[in-house]
Amino acid sequence: MSVSPLRFALLLLTLLTALTALTALTACNRLDPDSPVAQRRKVFKEMTKTREHLMDYVKAKKDYDADTAIREAETLQRLSRQPWAWFPEMKTGDAGRAKDAVWQNPEAFHQLAKQVQDDADALVAASHQRSLDALKPATKKLEQTCTRCHDQFRQS
Numbered sequence: 001m002s003v004s005p006l007r008f009a010l011l012l013l014t015l016l017t018a019l020t021a022l023t024a025l026t027a028c029n030r031l032d033p034d035s036p037v038a039q040r041r042k043v044f045k046e047m048t049k050t051r052e053h054l055m056d057y058v059k060a061k062k063d064y065d066a067d068t069a070i071r072e073a074e075t076l077q078r079l080s081r082q083p084w085a086w087f088p089e090m091k092t093g094d095a096g097r098a099k100d101a102v103w104q105n106p107e108a109f110h111q112l113a114k115q116v117q118d119d120a121d122a123l124v125a126a127s128h129q130r131s132l133d134a135l136k137p138a139t140k141k142l143e144q145t146c147t148r149c150h151d152q153f154r155q156s
């Protein structure tokens with residue numbers, strides 16, 4: 001019985017892909033949950049979840065509820081303060097997906113960190129107006145700051 005070279009190559013590719021995925025998975029699991037990278041990622045994930053709930057209102061995927069929107073905005077406000085302490089002043093061995101720029105240009109990094117906190121404050125204020133029209137621009141503004149910082153300081 002003979003295996004065509006193409007089939008063999010495909011099989012090899014599949015095996016390699018599986019192996020790579022497995023290695024990536026174990027590398028993730030090995031990340032010390034107390035490490036700065038793990039701590040800041042936990043906050044970033046919660047931030048994303050909360051922001052998505054608000055985006056559901058903005059994109060009319062969910063019926064707008066003013067009380068929930070206020071709660072979500074306040075959660076984002078609280079979370080927006082948290083990740084930055086988990087970026088140590090000196091770059092350590094594991095920098096996660098943070099670019100060297102975080103440490104090379106700390107002023108710009110902290111300026112954007114400050115910006116997202118200001119955006120979250122404005123979002124809370126907007127949510128208290130209890131109108132989707134007020135919530136929309138504030139949510140989008142915050143979202144733009146997330147993206148701006150990721151463009152400059154996070155590896156894609």
Ligand code: HEC
Nearest residue numbers: 037041044047048096097098112113116145146149153154
């Ligand atoms: C001042 C810069 C900055 C701002 C502002 C910022 N981020 Fe990030 N974010 C980063 C960096 C740097 C990383 C890479 C962290 C790492 O891998 O250790 C990251 C990673 C993430 C991740 C990936 C976490 C993971 O598990 O790998 C998510 C999700 C995320 N950010 C969401 C957000 C959201 C949502 C906002 C806005 C509400 C936001 N970020 C604002 C810099 C920023």
